[in-house]
Amino acid sequence: MRFRILLLPLLILILSGFDTPVNLDANTVYLCMGKGSKKYHYRKNCRGLSNCSTKIHEVTLAKAKEMGRTLCGWED
Numbered sequence: 001m002r003f004r005i006l007l008l009p010l011l012i013l014i015l016s017g018f019d020t021p022v023n024l025d026a027n028t029v030y031l032c033m034g035k036g037s038k039k040y041h042y043r044k045n046c047r048g049l050s051n052c053s054t055k056i057h058e059v060t061l062a063k064a065k066e067m068g069r070t071l072c073g074w075e076d
């Protein structure tokens with residue numbers, strides 16, 4: 001019974017997130033493969049990726065961390 005009470009606000013939270021530009025699939029991040037790039041990005045249209053001169057790669061968050069990447073400063 002207690003579980004049901006907790007489930008409803010969680011469901012509302014998930015549903016309300018659908019119209020935001022943030023990538024809800026938290027396991028997918030974007031990397032710029034340029035020489036100086038050490039960051040990963042949640043959004044493909046991130047400001048930090050806009051000046052990337054090379055192809056943008058899509059990898060899992062675990063893979064990005066494995067590569068020593070840290071979260072981009074433009075992400076909130």
Ligand SMILES: [Zn+2]
Binds near residue numbers: 046048
């Ligand atoms: Zn970014």
